Amino acid sequence: MKKIYYLLVCLMVACTLTTFNSCSSEEEEELIDETTINKYKTAIVGTWLRDGSKEYWRFDAMGSGSVAYGENWDADEDVHEGEGNQFQWYINSNGLMVIYKIGDAYEDPDPEAPFTIKSITSTKINWVTSDGYQQSLTKVK
Amino acid sequence: MRRPVKITLISLCSLLAVLVIAVVAVSQIVFNKDRLTPLVKQYAAEYVTCETQIGDIELTFFSSFPNVAICINDVAIVNPMDDAPNDTVLLIKRLFAKVDVMDYLKNDQITITGFTLEESQANLFVNADSVANYDIVALDDTEETDTTSTSVLDKMSLHNIEIQNLSASFVDLTNQMEARCRGVNLSLDTDASLQMLTGGGDIDLEAGEVYYSDTLNYASIINLKLKKSRLFYDGKDASVNVPQLSIESQEYLLSGDLSLLAKIWGMELENIDLQWKDGHPFLEGTTVLDSSEVTLGDEDLMYISTKRVDVDMPVTSTPELWTTHAKTAIQALSFAMDSEGTLADHLDVATEFTASTDSAFTDFVVKDMKTTVGSQRLEGYAHVNIADTTVTKADVDMTLGSTTLKDVLALVPESYSSALKGILMDARLESTQVKADCEVRESGFALKNAKLKTAVHSLDYSDDTNLSASFDDLTLGIAYPAGTRGNQIEINSVLSGLKVEQADDTSHLEASIPQTTVQTLVRDDVIDGKDPRLALKFDVEHLDARMDDTIQVQTENLKGSADVDMRSIKNCIKIDTKTHLSALTAQVGNSMNGSTGAVGLNLLAVYDEKQQDVLDMLSPEATFTLNDGKFQVEGVPYDILLPEVQASFNKNQATLSRCQLNIGNSDLGLKGVVSNINDYLKEKALLKGELDLTSNCVDADQLMDLVSGFGSDSTEVEEASMEPITADTTVADPFMVPKDVNFVVNTNVKTVTFNENSFNDVKGLLTCDDGILVLEQMGFTSKAADMQLTALYKSPRRNNLFVGWNFHLLNIDIAEMIRLVPEIDTIVPMLSSFQGKAEFHLAGESNLFADYSPKMSTLKAVAAIEGKDLTILDSETFETIKKYLFKESTTNKIDTLSVELAIARKKMTLYPMLVGWDKYEAIIAGNHTIVDAMPFNYNISITKCPLVGGHLGLDIKGNLDDVDNISFKLGSCKYANLYRPEKRNVTQSQTLELKNLISTSLKRMVKTEEKTEE
Structure with a gap:
């Protein structure tokens, strides 16, 4: 790791010496409107299997609050429904946010959240993770 | 003689002769059978109400002179009645009787000098309406009741009775009674007064059958x-002499x-x-029964049978004493x-004794008694006194001769010996002496004193269960009162010399006790049939x-005592035992061996058989002590030492007063209470425990190795075998937290060593609550930091364990x-690049495989690291860079470090981390996968750089396990506006919120714990 950091620091110093200014602009945000948000909140409810894995996601209905709850679990690791990660979720203009429960508190954000939802149909979800990976999920029930 | 007198006498004699001749002649004329028979028939027809047949009647004088004889032939009385078995009431072939006329004339006595009855038959019958077939005499109602019959009997005496082939029956339907006899022949040469019931005579009697029955x-x-028997009775003395009496059968x-x-x-x-003379008896003779059978009770309550019985019991008496041998x-x-079943089976019993009693029959003595039962010999003496009618006093002194157990067992009836089938045993029994003195009153039996003494030698026992036992000597003594x-x-x-052994193809059990003494005291009210109370002392x-x-x-x-009171509490048995041994060694194959010093167990129990559960049934109260215990257990590389254990328990709780347990490097002192034991066993409540654990040293690594597999049972293992798991199921079973228990252990450990680290003053609560193990607010220190830990462990199933923690390292060196x-x-690889003090807060939870390895998909954690004045580079590198970038005064330290991390779904996210160093400021953020090749994706946003005056971004991607192929690309400065609120976008705001959420929630836990500790 020292090597990595040594490289990072050298690169940082080198970059500054080039007087190259690459910060002229930041990436544009892709925000979604309220109508779409409400549509997604309804359509996402159910149990989904992430394609190419045995990772299940269950989004429970929103209820009366602004956040809803759910769970994900990975059958590859002999984890069954009820034994997985309980989370609360909400969708805002920035996308789908998932925060996991540790102990009694929801304090652990999903490392790939917020998920930028591209589409939700009755059988498929397509989203992009915060670090830019596209993922699709298929509804199982 | 003078002539006139002579003539007178001759004349009188002649006159008398003429008179006699005249009487005889008249009698012959008047009372001959031709005249007499019709006369009697006439009277019979007049006075008998039924059909009467009379052959002939003859009255004679000469042939029986001086007696008058009457002879009646062929008499029949017929009186048919419904239900009567026979119409004939009386049938007489011949009746002959002689009466002494002279005795009647002189003494007014009716002397029957001879009576003969031949071939007679009587069939008497009473129907259901009490009408008898022999009620055949027509009485004149006007006649007064005959009162002369008694006076006639008073004057009557009988001699020379002869009855041949008499049959008689009497059937009474009113009283449902029947009696009969047949084939009766009687010859009685007697002189009997019917008035005094006195007399005697010789008797010959034969009866083919005598029968009687009624409803019961x-x-x-x-x-x-x-x-040839002879009877005599004169109203005072009596005698019976029977040369021979035989009865073919009786029932x-x-x-x-x-x-x-x-x-x-x-x-x-x-x-x-x-003989009965002057009020004293004399009896001599022998009685022989070919066989007999007696049954008592409708359902054979008791049954006695014999093949032959010989009795010879002569009795003599004096005015003071009756004696028999x-x-x-x-x-x-x-x-x-x-x-009880058969208690004696075809035993030959012979007894000989001398018995005596006083004339009042109140004091009985049996002495010189010699009885043999089979080959067993019993001798003795008995004395019974009933002079006081309210009490019977008895004392006995009996001795059973020396014998062998085999001979005694030979007397055991077959029904019992079948229970002994397959059992072989023998022993030598010394003579057994029993002495007893007792009283029987209306209030019950009272034993005054008693002694028994016996000895058994060389017992050998074996049975078909392969159990064998033997001992050299057993002496037994019983004494009362005591x-x-x-x-x-x-x-x-x-x-x-007791040895017990049981061996078969699969097991071999052996026990030996060279010498033991047992003293038992039983309270005497057991004699009255009351429940016993006994005190037992033993010394092995x-x-x-x-x-x-x-x-x-x-x-x-091994010494001890036991008090058993069967009636101390209503319908319960109270048991109070005290047991102590000075040393115990035990070995269980190669899996366990150990030894102890003194061990003591005191147990008080009240046994109530009406209860169903064991503890309710016994209600035990016990104390247990153990000293100097040392055990070696297979798989445990350390001696398990129990220097001292003191405990007590009852059905509701167990109290551990002191328990010192030393395992390997660990010493554990336990005190406390475990409660709800009974309700826990009934599955009504959790088993509760509150224990204090004190220790100078706990080696956590050793203990975790020891408890692996604890709590696993076959069911769970079976379930595990069915689980489609990817983890290796051949690993050892994990520690399964007991369910249905609630234990709180207040720990106070001076030093805990774990992973080569030492933690000091470890204090806090360890709870085990219904399948959940919790380390609650455990505080401790090490040479590196002060620490706080709250941890939770669950084991819902073997391959899906659960662990959660809240861990705070305060003021700790990063290395x-x-x-x-x-x-x-x-998780945070770059952290190792910093040096200095920091605070580390970590909360997380994860499911675990059976081998405790985490299931990374379930690992969730948030961490916050804060540091100040951290050294970031080694000195040589820093000095090189410093020449080009930093001011002369710049040190090799960063001002602040604030790191927030989150882990979930196999990924770690490093939230934007601001690093300020001299005139430079950069924000580092990104994530990396924490499994497999650990791919990462980080971005460094340089937000403050005096050299360029603008922003710069660098994207770094690659795999952490392949640092030689890391990709560095200039990219956007993602977080240029992160700390500029006016320019911050939605995503950045959300990022800061999450960062703040992590930091504040973790630190809040520290504050809460500190408050709690305060």
Whole structure:
């Protein structure tokens, strides 16, 4: 790791010496409107299997609050429904946010959240993770 | 003689002769059978109401002179009645009687000098309306009741009675009674007064059958023969002499509350001589029964049978004493009781004794008694006194001769010996002496004193269960009264050389006790049938027990006492035991062996058989002590030492007063209470425990190795075998937290060593609550930091364990922190580049495989690291860079470090981390996968750089396990506006919110714990 950091620091110093200014602009945000948000909140409810894995996601209905709850679990690791990660979720203009429960508190954000939802149909979800990976999920029930 | 007198006498004689001739002549004319028979028939027809037939009647004088004889032939009285078995009431072939006329004329006595009855038959019958077939005499109602019959009997005496072939029956339907006899021949040469019932004579009697029955009883005698017997009774003295009396068979049934049925075959009495003179008896003679059978009770309550009984019991008496010297012999005596089965089976019993009693029959003595039962010999003395009608006093002194157990067992009836089938045993029994003095009152039986003494030698026992036992000597003594109050029965036994062994193809059990003494005191009210109370003391010098050469137990000086009171509490048995041994060694194959010093167990229990659960049934209260215990257990590389254990328990709770347990490097002192034991066993409540654990040192690594697999059971293992898991199921079972228990352990450990780290002053609560193990607010210190830990462990199933933690390292050196928690280096690789003090807060949870490895998909954690003045580069590198970038005064330290991390779904996110260093400021953020090749994706946003005056971004991607191929690309400065609120976008705001959420929630936990500790 020292090597990595040594490289990072050298690169940082080198970059500054080039007087190259690459910060002229930041990436544009892709925000979604309220109508779409409400549509997604309804359509996402159910149990989904992430394609190419045995990772299940269950989004429970929103209820009366602004956040809803759910769970994900990975059958590859002999984890069954009820034994997985309980989370609360909400969708805002920035996308789908998932925060996991540790102990009694929801304090652990999903490392790939917020998920930028591209589409939700009755059988498929397509989203992009915060670090830019596209993922699709298929509804199982 | 002068002539006139002579002439006068001759004349008178002649006159008398003429008179006699005249009377005879008249009698011959008047009373001859031709004239007399019609006369009697006429009177019979007049006075008898039924058909009467009379052959002839003859009255004679000459042939029987001076008696008058009457002879009646062929008499028949016929009176048919419904239901009567026979129409004929009376049938007489011949009746002959002689009466002494002169005695009547002179003394007014009716003397029947001869009476003969031949071939007679009487059939008497009473129907259901009480009408008799013999009520055949027509009485004149006007006649006064005959009162002369009694006076006639008073004057009557009988001599020379002869009855031949008499048959008689009497059937009474009103009373449901029947009696009959047949074939009766009687010859009685007697002189009997019917008035005084006195007299005597010689008797010959034969009866083919005598029978009687009513609704409850019956008696039947077949072929009774009594020959040449003589009877005498003068109103004061009496004698009976029976040279021979035989009865072919007898059968009696006496019914009542209990029925008695007796059957006797072939009874013979010989030379019976019974005299009663001046109020004193003399009896001599022998009685022989071919066989007999007696049944008592409708359902064979008791049954006695014999093959032959000989009784010779002469009795003599003086005015003060009656004495007999009796000899009896019984062949093939069988005795059975319905409740007990056969108690004697074809035993030959012979007894001889001298018995005496006072003339008032109140004091009985049996002495010189010699009885043999089979080959067993019993001798003794007995004395019974009933002079006081309210009490019966008795004392006995009996001695059973020396014998062998085999001979005794030979007497055991077959029904019992079947229970002994397959059992072989023998022993030598010394003579057994029993002395007893007792009283029987209305209030019950009272034993005044008693002694028994016996000894058994060389017992050998074996049975078909492959159990064998032997001992050298057993002496047994019983004495009464005993005890300080004299109300106890003392039983003392000394047993030596006891060996017990059971061996078959699969197991071998062996135990030996060289010497043991047992003293038992039983309260005497057991004699009255009350529940016993006994006190038992035992002393076993050495006990050696082995099973299969794998389990071996030896004890030294095992001593104890037990008090058992069967009636202390209503319907309950109170048991109070105290047991102590000086040393115990035990070995269970190669899996366990150990030894102890002194061990003590005191147990008080009240046994109530009405209860269903064991603890309710016993209500135990016990104390237990153990010293100097040392055990070696297979798989445990350390000795397990129990220097001292003191505990007590009852059905509701167990109290550990002191328990010192040393395992390996750990010493554990336990105190506390475990409660709800009974309700826990009934599955009504959790088992609760509150314990204090104090220790100087706990080696957590050693203990975790020890408890692996604890709590696993076959069911869970079976479930595990069915689980489609990817983890290796051949790994050892994990620690399964017990369910249905709630234990709180207040720990106070000076030093805990774990992963080569030492933690000091470890204090806090360890709870185990219904399948959940919690380390609650455990505070401790190490040389590197102060620490706080709350942790939780669950084991819902073998391959899906659960662990959660809340861990705070305060003021810790980063290098020490990484050494303490190596996983941090995996999760935050760049952290190892910093040096200095920091605070580390970590909360997380994860499911675990059976081998405790985390299931990364379930690993969730948030961490916050804060540091100040951290050294970031080694000195040589820093000095090189410093020349080009930094001011001369710049040190090799960053001002602040604030790191927030989150882990979930196999990924770690490093939230934007601001690093300020001299005139430079950069924000580092990104994520990396924490499994497989650990791909990462980081961005460095340089937000402050005096050299360029603008922003710069660098994207770094690659795999952490392949640092030689990391990709560096200039990219956007993602977080240029992160700390500029006016320019911050939605995503950045959300990022800061999450960062803040992590930091504040973790620190809040520290504050909460500190408050709690305060």
